[in-house]
Amino acid sequence: MSFYLIQSTFNRGEISPLLGSRADVDFWRQSLFYCRNFQILTHGGLRRRSGSRFVTEVDSSAQITRLFPFSFSETQSYVLELSGSGYLRFLANRGVVQSGGSPYRISHSYAGSDLFRLSYAQFNDVAYFAHKNYTPQKLLRSAETNWSISAAVFEDGPYLDRNTTATTLEPSATGGAVPKMTGATTPSGTVSGTAPTTGALWQLFDRDDGQVVNWNSLPVDVQYNFGGSSKVVDGYWILGPKSSVGAAPTSWVFQGYNGTDWITLDSVSGETGWTGGEYRYFNFQNETAYQAYRFQFKGNNGLSSGTLLAMYEIALHERAANQTPFNLTASSTAGINNGAGFSASDxxxxxxxxxxxxxxxxxxxxxxxxxxxxxxxxxxxxxPDVTPSLNWSLGAFASSTGWPAAVTLYNERLMWARTSEKPVTVYGSKQGNFEDYGVSDPLRETDGINITLLSSNMNEILWIVDDEDLITGSAKQVRTVGPSDITQSFSATNITQRKGPNSGASHVQPISIGGVVLYVGAGGTKIRELVLGEQNRYVAPELSLIGEHYFKDGIVDWAFSEKPDPIIYAVTGDGLLVAITYDREQRVLGFSRHDFGGFVESVAVIPGTEPGHDDVYLVIKRTINGATKRYVEVMENAFDPQSDAVEDAFFVDCGLSYSGAATMTITGLSHLEGESVVALADGNVVEGLTVASGQITLPYAASKVHVGLAMKSRAVTVPISGPQQDGTLFGRRKTNLSAYVDVYGSGALQMGAYAGDRWTPALTDVLLATGDELFGNKVELQTGFKRADIEGSWTEGDGQIVMETDKPLPLIIRSLMLQNESEP
Structure with missing residues (x-):
């Protein structure tokens, strides 16, 4: 019986061999048995991937190297090249950023073995790195050749739990600018101003709240002069009256004297509602040292006769950066670094x-x-004094307690997670201030965040990622942190945690695509899609199920390229690159694998040098002329038959291009020394070339040449299953008589029957005419249905077809139609 079959879409790509002959599932006829070096198009077709263009050898080929994206805008994007050699270099516009004729680089502290455990977050011109064994680092871009990396700054926290031991901490100084005064001029400086009715002016600075100082008239001046020296003050507090609160101050100015003029540093009004014995605190920005400071009090809290102004104490805070450090002494080592006490690493x-x-x-x-x-x-x-205190907390990040292992940005906060001492705790900065983690008493919305995840299934946090909620991943569970009241924004006073799926995660940082978070499952062998299911709870179905065989060696790195096609590129432990075409809206999910002739180690994606394209950067370890080399290469943009000519086709790996006056000698190929290469010279294929002394010689002069390693693109269809009135064709003898393939802007294709190791008939050229008549002339790209005669067999094979090419030419397959004959 003879019949015709058409496969009009390949958008599932290569499917798992575990699916065997599952022709009953909907996607069977959309799949392939084998797919190498093809990209699955959302339209349903197959497009041969373009080649990889050589960018540079890494800083040290002997060291493992990892790539990170750094995108400030579509036109200002970089790839960070972190090498195990201890250097960080910068790639941009498919080249290495240069300074003085050499690659610009700075030092980093990470060992090569730790590079793939780095957590990374970037915004604007700043990026942060986290690793559990290193102090968190901040990378700052000031200019193209002015980058710096330094320890991240943590102001006011985050903190461990409050001390519960009997250990007290006693300061030897107060941080005040004015000494504890025992008189108007002792021990130093001079207190002056409006004479009080009760008490002495200097008693405002004696650190003793036993004597009230009051005045029966306003305005009142209070001044302290350092007497020949100067200090930087950036805050003060006032202890108001314990009774007669109507005499508390409500308006004043605070000024500094520079030897010539009084400069207003703070102006206050409307400070009403005082209670008895209340402290009020005021801060302002100031980095200038003044030789004297004064208050000019102008109003009170409502009294109109008798005592019009009353206060017990005033304290001026000396700016921390200008203070002389003072001792802080613990009564014991209990509660400090697990009982070991302070250490130099603190x-x-x-x-x-x-x-x-x-x-x-x-x-x-x-x-x-x-x-x-x-x-x-x-x-x-x-x-107010140097009294010892039982109430204290140590900073959460230190070598003794561990450094955070994960970092991300969420809700205008810089979020960190997982230390050795607090493996399931998440810390967040104040909103809009990534260096301040302080909390108020009582708590304010904008305060820093400290939340410990509570779940019997939660292991140490491996990563955190921002989405509608902050999502945390561990080896046994995914859990979220978000607002308790979903009608209000996330804040320090509106925060809760929610249980997520019990499908654990690996350490690989998740990818967020169109509001959906994809993460690598525990063990690195599965990809899961985190989505909101019923009852507004997260579920994590396996996305990689039909392509599970690709991930047996685990995913070690991945990145997402949105343009021109939405493709996830996953680096696997066996050194290959898996491409997953993922378009959730169009329900497209297709798997293919890319073989670059080397061992792929890392991938990063940034906006491309051409509009509508992303640049996919790779680190590939190769053996070149017997030596191990690690190269940074970038995948060339997809070939577009509507806008690109055949001379522009770049389908070689680790390749370079020449454009200029016609020549037979192509130089600059020392990175491929001793290797056999192919070339596309003015649109014609040239094979049998070997790089010697960094160059090749063409058989004819050409003005546009692409040279590199040959690559083979190969696709094999799934076995034929039907149609058949009385059941399936599986197990019946059958053969393909011919095939029609619909190509678009394509230059080379061979086709033939497939039966694995049992039977390998010769493939037939469907495209690419050969012969002397093409010598030096460009190949003509073809579009439409092309017939291929298939050498069949009634005894071998399942009606599968091979489609492949190793020529440096484009190939897009839109559909395939088979004429098949089978036994009844």
Missing amino acids: VGRSIRFLGADGRWNWMKITSFVSSTTVKVILHDQAL
Whole structure:
């Protein structure tokens, strides 16, 4: 019986051999048995992938290298090349950023073995790196050849839990600019101003709230002069009256004297509603040292006669960066670094400290003295005294407690997660301030965030990623952090955690595509699609099910290219690149594999050098002339028959191009020394070339030449299953008499029957005429149905067809029609 079959779409790509003869499933006739070096198009066809263009050898070919994208805009994008050699280089516009004729590079601290455990987040001109064994790093771009990497700054936290031991911390100074005064001029400086009715002016600065200072008239001036020196003040507090609160100040200016003029630093009005014995705190920006400071109090809280102004204490805070560090002494080592006490690695760590005024302040450790003593500087406000305190918290990030392993941006906050001591805790900066993690008492919306995930299935956090919620992944569960009230925005006062799917994750950073988060499952062998299911709960169906055989060696790196086609590129442990065409709206999911003739180690995608295209950068380890080389290569843009001529076709790997005056000698190929290469010279195929002394010689002069390693694109159809009135064709003898293939703008194609190792008849040229008449003349690209005579067999094969080419020419297959004959 003779019949015709048409396969008009290939958009499932190569399917798992576990699906066997599952012709009953809908996607069977949309699939392929085998697919190499083809991209699955959302339209349903197959497009031969373009070649890879050589960019540069990595900083050190002996060291593993990882790529990261850094995109400021469509026109200002870079690929970061982090090498195990300890250097970071920058790639842009398919080249290496140069400085003084050499690649521009800076140092980094990561070992090669740790590069693929780095977590990465980038926005504008800044990027952050996290790894559990390293202090978090901040990368800053100031100009194309002015980059810096340094420790990320953590101001005011984040913090561990509050101390629960009997250990107290005692400061030796208050962080105040004015010493504890015992008189108007002792121990130093001078207190002056409007004489009070009760008390002495200097008693406002004696750190003793036992004596009220009041005045029966307004305005009132209070001044302190350092007497020959100067200090930088950036805040102050006022302790109001314990009774007669109507005499509390409500309006004033605070000024600094520079030797010539009084400069207003802060102006306050409307400070009403005082309660008895209340502290009020005021901060302002100032980096200038003044030799004297003064208050000019102008109004009170409502009194009109008698005592018009009353206060107990005033304290000026010396800017932390200008303070002389002072001792902070612990009564024991209990509660500090698991009982070991302070260590030299604590330098730079924050400490949250509750003062005698009931206010939480924070200090930063500047140097190590002993296991019970460190030197600190005090931020925010001066302490009222040096009373020891039981209430303190150490910064959450330190070598003793571990560094965060994951970082991302979410809701205008920089989020970190997972330390050794707090493996399931997420920390967030203040909203809009990525260096400040402070919290208020009581809590405010914009405060920093500290939330520990509570679940019996939650292992240490491996990654965090932003979506509608903040999503966290561990080896046993995915869990989310988001607003408790979904009608309000996420904040420090509107936060909750929600259970996610119990399908665990690997450490590979997820990809967010069109509002859907894709993540690599535990073990690296599955891809899961995190979506909201019924009852507004997340579910994670397996996306890689029909292509599961590609991921047996695990996914080690991946990236998403949106243009011109939505394709996920996944680097697998066996050094190949799996391409997954993923268009959720069009329900397209197709798998193919790319073989570059080397071992692919890393991938990164940035906006391309041409509009409508992304650039896919790869690190590929190759053996060149007997030596191991690691090259950065970029996949060439997809060939477009509507706008590209055959001379522009780039279908060689690790290749380069020449354009200029016609020549027979092509130089600059030292990266392929000793290798057999092919060329497309003015649109014609030239084979049998070998690179020697960094060059090749063509058999004729050409003005546009692409040279590189040959690659083979090969697709094999699934077995024929029908139609058959009395059942399936599986198991019946059959043969293909002929095939018609619909191509578009294509230059080379061979076709034939397929039966694996059992039977390999010769393939037939369907495209690409050969012979002397084409010598030096460009190939003509063809479009439409082309007939291929198939050498068949009644005893071997399942009616499968091979479609392949190894010529450096484009090939787009839109559909395939087979004329088949089978036994009844």
